[in-house]
Amino acid sequence: MxxxxxxxxxxxxxxxxxxxxxxxxxxxxxxxxxxxxxxxxxxxxxxxxxxxxxxxxxxxxxxxxxxxxxxxxxxxxxxxxxxxxxxxxxxxxxxxxxxxxxxxxxxxxxxxxxxxxxxxxxxxxxxxxxxxxxxxxxxxxxxxxxxxxxxxxxxxxxxxxxxxxxxxxxxxPAGSGQLTKMANQIAIAGLIESLAESIHFATVAGLDEHAVIEVISKGAAQSWQMENRHDSMIRGDYEHGFAVDLMRKDLAICLDEARRNGAHLPVAALVDQFYGEVQQLGGGRWDTSSLLSRFSSRKD
Amino acid sequence: MxxxxxxxxxxxxxxxxxxxxxxxxxxxxxxxxxxxxxxxxxxxxxxxxxxxxxxxxxxxxxxxxxxxxxxxxxxxxxxxxxxxxxxxxxxxxxxxxxxxxxxxxxxxxxxxxxxxxxxxxxxxxxxxxxxxxxxxxxxxxxxxxxxxxxxxxxxxxxxxxxxxxxxxxxxxPAGSGQLTKMANQIAIAGLIESLAESIHFATVAGLDEHAVIEVISKGAAQSWQMENRHDSMIRGDYEHGFAVDLMRKDLAICLDEARRNGAHLPVAALVDQFYGEVQQLGGGRWDTSSLLSRFSSRKD
Amino acid sequence: MxxxxxxxxxxxxxxxxxxxxxxxxxxxxxxxxxxxxxxxxxxxxxxxxxxxxxxxxxxxxxxxxxxxxxxxxxxxxxxxxxxxxxxxxxxxxxxxxxxxxxxxxxxxxxxxxxxxxxxxxxxxxxxxxxxxxxxxxxxxxxxxxxxxxxxxxxxxxxxxxxxxxxxxxxxxPAGSGQLTKMANQIAIAGLIESLAESIHFATVAGLDEHAVIEVISKGAAQSWQMENRHDSMIRGDYEHGFAVDLMRKDLAICLDEARRNGAHLPVAALVDQFYGEVQQLGGGRWDTSSLLSRFSSRKD
Amino acid sequence: MxxxxxxxxxxxxxxxxxxxxxxxxxxxxxxxxxxxxxxxxxxxxxxxxxxxxxxxxxxxxxxxxxxxxxxxxxxxxxxxxxxxxxxxxxxxxxxxxxxxxxxxxxxxxxxxxxxxxxxxxxxxxxxxxxxxxxxxxxxxxxxxxxxxxxxxxxxxxxxxxxxxxxxxxxxxPAGSGQLTKMANQIAIAGLIESLAESIHFATVAGLDEHAVIEVISKGAAQSWQMENRHDSMIRGDYEHGFAVDLMRKDLAICLDEARRNGAHLPVAALVDQFYGEVQQLGGGRWDTSSLLSRFSSRKD
Missing domain, CATH: 3.40.50.720 (NAD(P)-binding Rossmann-like Domain)
Structure with a gap:
């Protein structure tokens, strides 16, 4: 047929x-x-x-x-x-x-x-x-x-x-959808870590994090994650969104493919390890923005 | 008076x-x-x-x-x-x-x-x-x-x-403008590296980088840098924008302040070193998006 | 029987x-x-x-x-x-x-x-x-x-x-031999990278690398790699030893196991990516000490 | 005169x-x-x-x-x-x-x-x-x-x-003593981190860490730190040795000099940040081998 x-x-x-x-x-x-x-x-x-x-x-x-x-x-x-x-x-x-x-x-x-x-x-x-x-x-x-x-x-x-x-x-051709999804996750990994470092820095610097984000989101530091996740990050609320466990599954796929195709992913590889620390903190089901918890968990 | x-x-x-x-x-x-x-x-x-x-x-x-x-x-x-x-x-x-x-x-x-x-x-x-x-x-x-x-x-x-x-x-109070600018640069450093890794991955994976960006810029990977810099990055054109030399000057200020206030900036510190490699490649005056050149310079 | x-x-x-x-x-x-x-x-x-x-x-x-x-x-x-x-x-x-x-x-x-x-x-x-x-x-x-x-x-x-x-x-029990070999490779990865960074630093600082190693190998920086590999590293000779391709195979096993057992390996993961850059430089069969080539390849 | x-x-x-x-x-x-x-x-x-x-x-x-x-x-x-x-x-x-x-x-x-x-x-x-x-x-x-x-x-x-x-x-000439000391500290930073990752991996893998070190210290993973610090690291005893606060002072000098002479120190820069996390854990006066505490502090 x-x-x-x-x-x-x-x-x-x-x-x-x-x-x-x-x-x-x-x-x-x-x-x-x-x-x-x-x-x-x-x-x-x-x-x-x-x-x-x-x-x-x-x-x-x-x-x-x-x-x-x-x-x-x-x-x-x-x-x-x-x-x-x-x-x-x-x-x-x-x-x-x-x-x-x-x-x-x-x-x-x-x-x-x-x-x-x-x-x-x-x-x-x-x-x-x-x-x-x-x-x-x-x-x-x-x-x-x-x-x-x-x-x-x-x-x-x-x-x-x-x-x-x-x-x-x-x-x-077949596989291109998956490869594009990998490019997507690679772009996100270090972006979120940088956003987390930025908010963490603002906190220890004694700044009002909301005011900081309001200002810097107007320019070259802007991202979807900054606009849509800063508020919950500042509140330390990660009970939503895309789970760390799934992100690590996806990053494992990316790093595995890179091993074959020769791509260099230093920051994706490093952030994948940082996500492992979030899992250790109990955050396997937290949103990917919980990279911030690695820092804030130590502030008490 | x-x-x-x-x-x-x-x-x-x-x-x-x-x-x-x-x-x-x-x-x-x-x-x-x-x-x-x-x-x-x-x-x-x-x-x-x-x-x-x-x-x-x-x-x-x-x-x-x-x-x-x-x-x-x-x-x-x-x-x-x-x-x-x-x-x-x-x-x-x-x-x-x-x-x-x-x-x-x-x-x-x-x-x-x-x-x-x-x-x-x-x-x-x-x-x-x-x-x-x-x-x-x-x-x-x-x-x-x-x-x-x-x-x-x-x-x-x-x-x-x-x-x-x-x-x-x-x-x-005095200094808060500088501290906010630091938060801005910290957010940008790893974001651009991740974008560079993503485009680099798309290239070695044999994908059409423009098509990839068009799709992934619609969602959680979106950023100002992705929208405004992907095209010149794909073309390897860095003769514009904010210079690597200045970015390193700014990151040095961030890392120095973090040394005092106790902030943790692993990816910012790492990307600062990668920018050093861009300088070595002759890119001190290139746009910050030239982190991609670290990978592409090796492709010949 | x-x-x-x-x-x-x-x-x-x-x-x-x-x-x-x-x-x-x-x-x-x-x-x-x-x-x-x-x-x-x-x-x-x-x-x-x-x-x-x-x-x-x-x-x-x-x-x-x-x-x-x-x-x-x-x-x-x-x-x-x-x-x-x-x-x-x-x-x-x-x-x-x-x-x-x-x-x-x-x-x-x-x-x-x-x-x-x-x-x-x-x-x-x-x-x-x-x-x-x-x-x-x-x-x-x-x-x-x-x-x-x-x-x-x-x-x-x-x-x-x-x-x-x-x-x-x-x-x-069964598997413990493999796990111990992994611990061995993990200990080596960042050690060699640090040795490479140290020799590279000595070079750009204008020091006599051999004299530097002779002095620092007497103390807390000493390692088998420093004693047995510094000379070939300084000469840029990597046609010997344990191949980068094999090291990446081993590190992939380590990182995969860590994904399962929850170990954190940030530097091993990063150095694994750097080895990928050595492969790109044509060094798949070079000794693991060739991490130094990532820096020196840019000096011309 | x-x-x-x-x-x-x-x-x-x-x-x-x-x-x-x-x-x-x-x-x-x-x-x-x-x-x-x-x-x-x-x-x-x-x-x-x-x-x-x-x-x-x-x-x-x-x-x-x-x-x-x-x-x-x-x-x-x-x-x-x-x-x-x-x-x-x-x-x-x-x-x-x-x-x-x-x-x-x-x-x-x-x-x-x-x-x-x-x-x-x-x-x-x-x-x-x-x-x-x-x-x-x-x-x-x-x-x-x-x-x-x-x-x-x-x-x-x-x-x-x-x-x-x-x-x-x-x-x-003048300054060469300092530059050599920097090469020493650069070689140590990632070496200790790798040793810490190795011991940490052995622990979560359920191995007897002392037995592992006894075996791997016979070969290419050997270092002064492994021989002289593994025992106190396994016991989590860091009340001795060279203090983290001093190591960060020294690494700041190294990274600052590298900024001037163009040396690339990705792992030294990263480990310097990890030492910042040890300081946060209260370890400013702990021995440099306390990089392991970043992992073990999360195991309770």
Whole structure:
């Protein structure tokens, strides 16, 4: 069955795998948009909770997803993806030709390329599509989606992604979405550390941190993090946002890829270690802006 | 002679010391605004050039500035300030009581406090007022001015500063302007390094750097530097902006102050060393975004 | 067949897998000591070269090693070990109960534990036994061997290891040899960087580097690296010693383990990135002391 | 009066300035050796205590030292040296031609050059001679002395220095002693951090740290610090040795000199910041090996 044989009707039925803090609202937007959504989650409780919030849709087992033509996933890591998609029992060995797989997991470029190869071998389209925008962006349907894959598959994927994204862009062949997400995390790591050092300096210098940020955010020191995180940082409130544990997972992927492609990431590597100290302080689930806690924890 | 004895008329006559790339346009805005500006520059050539551009004003010697009631300076460093203002021959030993000194030099908080003490002892007002916004901000009269000193002196200073600033704020007692400028530079140092690492990673990963930045600048990685410097960074063009030599001077001030106040600046200290490598590459006058050149210089 | 059933005679016949720059001389010491050595190397050429140097011994295929009671390996990485030992076709599924496996590969603690589990399940002894001392130590039979495993197996292993080691020590259960090797590499990374910074500083300060080292090596700055590497570092000669590529492989293992056990390694992580810059300079095979080349390469 | 006019007898009378933990035992060795020692200390109590331990010698005021022909100093920093030696009231304006000044203070190369210029202008010899070996080395008369200056003055100085040194070496013109001491401290900074990371890693890996050090100290990871400090580090005992506050003073001098001579010191700069965190933990007077406390302080 060729790609073109898949009726438009088929694309109205999708299988969404992974109902975490990101996946659940994303799948919800598809349901709200009128698509027929079959969900799967490793721990069934989350699937049931999602279904109660979106009656009229369905829960499937992975085995049942094999006959569907559109699969969307947002799971934990490379190993999860390997378990779901690869090997004799993996979905890519069973999906119909012409099917489309969109993976929103932040994972390695390597697994994206493996998934793509396995998909290509069976005439299945694959788009690696990690997102940024956090839980809030998922809930508001305002994610940024960084895609890797082939243009025709990307165009098909857009019709789905648009329900929860404010922007989606194809950045190159399979893996390019993941690589772009890595560039994103690399840019953030040292930026937050510098912001933390700046606020920490203002504190020990006896300045009013809010006044300082108000002034310096008008110029060359401005950043999204400065504008959106300074207030909670100054209050030492980190119970929100993007978790340190996830950031370290992502930075491990970045540093691993850099080991292969030869990129130099001295500050990203150092800040990754500092995040390890935040974990030690009990901050594994704190927002990434908690780099400041390394300093303030010592002030008592 | 008390402060209030100084006629408003007196404040229309100002002495501007230091006509570098920042000072010259700042003094120009005052002239344009109708103030009577007497300028002084250590190397007389710059003063003469300024006067040709602003006929009807005047050049003075430092000794002649002693009788003026409003002094504005924008010079190189602590030593320059000490030479101009302190000691038996310094201005602060001779200015009339009620005079006002506004210093726009980026310098230590320590010298600001010394100048303030010397000023206070003779009934002279002092405001340390380092700026951000760069040469372009000075030319456009759109600087951000971070002030330290007493409220009444700040109010007097505002009437002058407003001619070249889009924002001026009093952040605390003498030295607070300098400390806020330090917080600004600390926030910038690691931010630019992270941006450089991100673009460098995108390059070696084979991505289209412009496309990558277009996508990631929409979210949590966004910064003024990313929006305003990515294009020239990708092109390897650093012949503009804020010079590495000046950034190292500023970071030395930050690190020195941190040594006194106990602030921890691991990434600022590290990036300061990386800037040293840029200097070695011949980039002392390059824009601060040239941290990227440390990586790209090795790519041939 | 219980362990004690293995006759002493059996331990006189060993299979040595991996004849690289370390393995070849180690196997040679065993041959010289009168043991009967059957060698295997993935690329057969090295096995043949070894055999020419040690006539009277033999080359085997991995399949033939299945019946031997003593296996020694010194290969590249975790994957190599997994290929040789694990799975249905791996040696651990076929060796006789009571056999002993000694692995000298520098690898993860995780693979050591996996190999140990697979060995234990079949009544086979396993010792992870990474070495230090370099190629010279292997040639001179003067290696230091860091062992993990059980005491009885360690005692058996000692009888073999003693032929090429000046010291062998059991440091704990399986994996402890690898963990100790990691502690070794972590201690070296920043030590060499500091030595490089020190020599570099002496150079730009215009000092006679040899005289400086002669003086400072008498006290608290002394290290094996300073005494044994300063001369070649000052000459910029790095064509010897322990290769940067291998050091980065080892540091990746350290950083990966630290990610799991929560250790903080800021300087090791940073120096690992600096080694990446040395690789970029063409120094993948240079001695680890080539961290100095990052600075000196810029001096022209 | 030319140098040669100074009778040997004159050199048997020396003035020793600064009776801290280093200076007191150094002056004591001179007294024991039969020289006539006149001591000066800013806080007179220490001079009196020294005199009680060394009856038959004397206490002088700085003013009285002006007529002496041999001055030895071991004080706190550049400012102390400037106060004692420079200006109209400084010793160098009053000592007899042919006098010799030996300064054991760890200070900047810049002040050494200034002192040397002032000395030269009046026909006085000057040797900058910072030491290593610590309090124990001073007590045992086993210091290493790094000298800068002219050969003839160095030879004169040796006759005195030999009473408390195991090694003294002339490394170049004035300032070279200080620069060599800087190279020493630079080599130590990252070395200790790496040792701390190594021990910390061994701890969280569940290894017996003593056993680990016993093994790895046999090879390429060996250092004086590892051999002499591992035991107290493992016990968390830092109440001895060379104080963190002094190390930061020294690293500030190194980083300042590097700013001038263009040396790159990324790890020294970073470790200097980590020492700042140790100060915050209350460790300003702890031994430099207390870098480990940054990690262990978080383990409770």
């Amino acid at each position: 060729a790609d073109t044989d898949l009726q438009n009707e088929d694309r109205r039925q999708v299988c969404f795998i992974g109902l975490g803090v990101m996946g659940a609202p994303m799948a919800g937007h598809l349901a709200t948009a009128g698509l027929q959504v079959a969900v799967y989650n490793r721990s069934r409780g989350k699937a049931e909770a999602w279904l109660r919030a979106h009656p009229g849709h369905s829960i499937v087992e992975l085995r049942d997803a094999r006959k569907m033509s559109t699969i969307i996933s947002c799971v934990g890591n490379d190993q999860d993806l390997s378990d779901i998609y690869l090997g004799d029992e993996g979905l890519l060995a069973h999906l119909p030709a012409g099917a489309l797989v969109i993976d929103h997991t932040t994972a390695s470029a390597d697994i994206a390329r493996q998934l793509n190869s396995a998909a290509e071998a069976r005439g299945i389209g694959f788009i690696d599509a990690p997102v940024s925008g956090g839980q809030q962006g998922a809930i508001n349907g305002a994610l940024t989606v960084m895609c890797g894959g082939q243009e025709p598959h990307f165009r098909q994927a857009q019709a789905i992604i648009e329900h929860y994204a404010k922007m989606a862009r194809l950045l190159g | 008390a402060d209030t004895d100084l006629q408003n008329e007196d404040r229309r006559q100002v002495c501007f010391i230091g006509l570098g790339v920042m000072g010259a346009p700042m003094a120009g805005h005052l002239a344009t605004a109708g103030l009577q500006v007497a300028v002084y520059n250590r190397s007389r050539g710059k003063a003469e050039a300024w006067l040709r551009a602003h006929p009807g004003h005047s050049i003075v010697e430092l000794r002649d500035a002693r009788k003026m009631s409003t002094i504005i300076s924008c010079v190189g460093n602590d030593q320059d300030l000490s030479d101009i203002y302190l000691g038996d021959e310094g201005l602060l030993a001779h200015l009339p009581a009620g005079a006002l000194v506004i210093d726009h030099t980026t310098a230590s908080a320590d010298i600001a406090r010394q100048l303030n003490s010397a000023a206070e002892a003779r009934g002279i007002g002092f405001i340390d007022a380092p700026v951000s916004g760069g040469q372009q901000g000075a030319i456009n009269g759109a600087l951000t001015v971070m002030c330290g000193g007493q409220e009444p002196h700040f109010r007097q200073a505002q009437a002058i500063i407003e001619h070249y600033a889009k924002m001026a704020r009093l952040l605390g | 219980a362990d004690t059933d293995l006759q002493n005679e059996d331990r006189r016949q060993v299979c040595f897998i991996g004849l690289g720059v370390m393995g070849a001389p180690m196997a040679g010491h065993l041959a010289t000591a009168g043991l009967q050595v059957a060698v295997y190397n993935r690329s057969r050429g090295k096995a043949e070269a070894w055999l020419r140097a040690h006539p009277g011994h033999s080359i085997v295929e991995l399949r033939d090693a299945r019946k031997m009671s003593t296996i020694i390996s010194c290969v590249g990485n975790d994957q190599d070990l997994s290929d040789i030992y694990l799975g249905d076709e791996g040696l651990l599924a076929h060796l006789p109960a009571g056999a002993l496996v000694i692995d000298h590969t520098t690898a993860s603690a995780d693979i050591a534990r996996q190999l140990n589990s697979a060995a234990e399940a079949r009544g086979i002894g396993f010792i992870d036994a990474p070495v230090s001392g370099g190629q010279q130590g292997a040639i001179n039979g003067a290696l230091t061997v860091m062992c993990g495993g059980q005491e009885p197996h360690f005692r058996q292993a000692q009888a073999i290891i003693e032929h090429y080691a000046k010291m062998a020590r059991l440091l704990g | 030319a140098d040669t006019d100074l009778q040997n007898e004159d050199r048997r009378q020396v003035c020793f300035i600064g009776l801290g933990v280093m200076g007191a035992p150094m002056a004591g060795h001179l007294a024991t050796a039969g020289l006539q020692v006149a001591v000066y200390n800013r806080s007179r109590g220490k001079a009196e205590a020294w005199l009680r331990a060394h009856p038959g010698h004397s206490i002088v005021e700085l003013r009285d030292a002006r007529k002496m022909s041999t001055i030895i100093s071991c004080v706190g920093n550049d400012q102390d040296l400037s106060d004692i030696y420079l200006g109209d009231e400084g010793l160098l304006a009053h000592l007899p031609a042919g006098a010799l000044v030996i300064d054991h203070t760890t200070a900047s190369a810049d002040i050494a050059r200034q002192l040397n210029s002032a000395a030269e202008a009046r026909g006085i010899g000057f040797i900058d001679a910072p030491v290593s070996g610590g309090q124990q080395g001073a007590i045992n008369g086993a210091l290493t002395v790094m000298c800068g200056g002219q050969e003839p003055h160095f030879r004169q100085a040796q006759a005195i220095i030999e009473h408390y040194a195991k090694m003294a070496r002339l490394l170049g």
